[in-house]
Amino acid sequence: MNIVENFDLYAPRLVDKEEYFSAGHRACQGCGEALAIRMMCKALGSDTVIVNATGCMEVVSSFYPTTAWNLPWIHVAFPNAASVGAGVEAGLKVLRRKGKIADRDVKTVCIGGGGGTFDIGLQALSGAMERGHDMLYACFDNEAYMNTGIQRSGATPFGASTTTNPAGRASSGKGEWKKNITEIIAAHGVQYAATACHSYPLDFMNKVKKAREVKGPTFIHCLAVCPTGWRIPSEACIKMGRLASETGIFPLYEVENGKYRMTIKPEKLRPVGDYLKAQGRFRHLTPEDIERIQEKVYQEYNKLQDKVNNLHAWSELK
Ligand SMILES: Cc1ncc(C[n+]2csc(CCOP(=O)(O)OP(=O)(O)O)c2C)c(N)n1
Numbered sequence: 434m435n436i437v438e439n440f441d442l443y444a445p446r447l448v449d450k451e452e453y454f455s456a457g458h459r460a461c462q463g464c465g466e467a468l469a470i471r472m473m474c475k476a477l478g479s480d481t482v483i484v485n486a487t488g489c490m491e492v493v494s495s496f497y498p499t500t501a502w503n504l505p506w507i508h509v510a511f512p513n514a515a516s517v518g519a520g521v522e523a524g525l526k527v528l529r530r531k532g533k534i535a536d537r538d539v540k541t542v543c544i545g546g547g548g549g550t551f552d553i554g555l556q557a558l559s560g561a562m563e564r565g566h567d568m569l570y571a572c573f574d575n576e577a578y579m580n581t582g583i584q585r586s587g588a589t590p591f592g593a594s595t596t597t598n599p600a601g602r603a604s605s606g607k608g609e610w611k612k613n614i615t616e617i618i619a620a621h622g623v624q625y626a627a628t629a630c631h632s633y634p635l636d637f638m639n640k641v642k643k644a645r646e647v648k649g650p651t652f653i654h655c656l657a658v659c660p661t662g663w664r665i666p667s668e669a670c671i672k673m674g675r676l677a678s679e680t681g682i683f684p685l686y687e688v689e690n691g692k693y694r695m696t697i698k699p700e701k702l703r704p705v706g707d708y709l710k711a712q713g714r715f716r717h718l719t720p721e722d723i724e725r726i727q728e729k730v731y732q733e734y735n736k737l738q739d740k741v742n743n744l745h746a747w748s749e750l751k
Pocket residue numbers: 487488489490511512545546547548549550575577578579580581586
């Protein structure tokens with residue numbers, strides 16, 4: 434057989450060729466979130482129901498009468514993706530019991546932005562995780578309420594300038610630290626929680642696949658670079674996601690049955706200034722501000738390394 438003619442047969446099948454989040458949506462140029470959603474859907478496959486909290490991805494993907502979704506998709510209010518996801522999962526259970534989807538492994542996947550997850554949707558999310566629903570909740574965190582005009586949220590990092598805390602004479606941007614949502618959810622005792630970023634596609638898709646296999650609640654916190662809100666050129670999207678990991682500002686790790694593992698481990702952390710100085714939202718920061726952020730990053734990274742080195746998987750504790 435001619436290998437060139439039959440390239441498709443021999444080419445490595447790294448990713449599903451099917452597009453479940455199709456081209457033609459209205460995301461901004463260089464949107465990391467749209468890229469991440471596309472990759473996530475490829476990793477999930479067709480037997481997936483998406484529950485989408487109000488946010489950028491709903492706004493850009495469902496402009497009536499069009500849709501970018503090639504999967505069953507339900508748009509819900511800003512705070513309640515996890516509650517609706519719980520209902521969808523309960524419904525799927527009934528269909529399975531009645532034998533209507535007996536031979537299919539249909540997965541419920543909730544998606545929400547940083548605000549919809551860290552802030553207004555946290556109660557519904559916590560409840561769903563605690564009740565043990567078989568669902569993946571994926572947070573696509575662009576670090577502000579972006580679709581409504583770049584307002585500050587619990588996901589916005591310290592020092593970032595947004596429209597509700599603009600840097601100027603009276604303020605040097607957000608004065609509070611970002612919530613650590615992955616640790617909050619890991620503390621619920623879920624079997625699988627991870628951080629991820631579209632700038633590491635295989636790492637991200639492998640995490641989605643792992644989460645899909647778990648029969649219970651799982652969580653992925655995906656950093657989604659937003660050129661519009663971060664005030665960077667659209668072509669810097671991938672590079673900025675990499676810098677977030679390389680500086681330790683957004684370490685990429687997973688917590689599987691209690692065991693912490695770095696999935697991308699920079700040999701040596703780059704200075705946070707490399708990341709901060711490249712973005713307009715941090716342009717006003719003084720060297721002292723940057724030093725303060727650097728210290729916090731070292732502290733948090735140190736805590737994480739401690740968990741990586743010292744915590745065992747639940748099964749190893751007997
Ligand atoms: C109860 C309620 N409050 C406020 C809004 C207005 N609103 C819609 S989306 C949104 C921000 C969403 O931010 P985030 O979850 O971070 O997602 P992003 O837009 O950044 O993707 C807001 C404030 C709303 N729809 N419902």
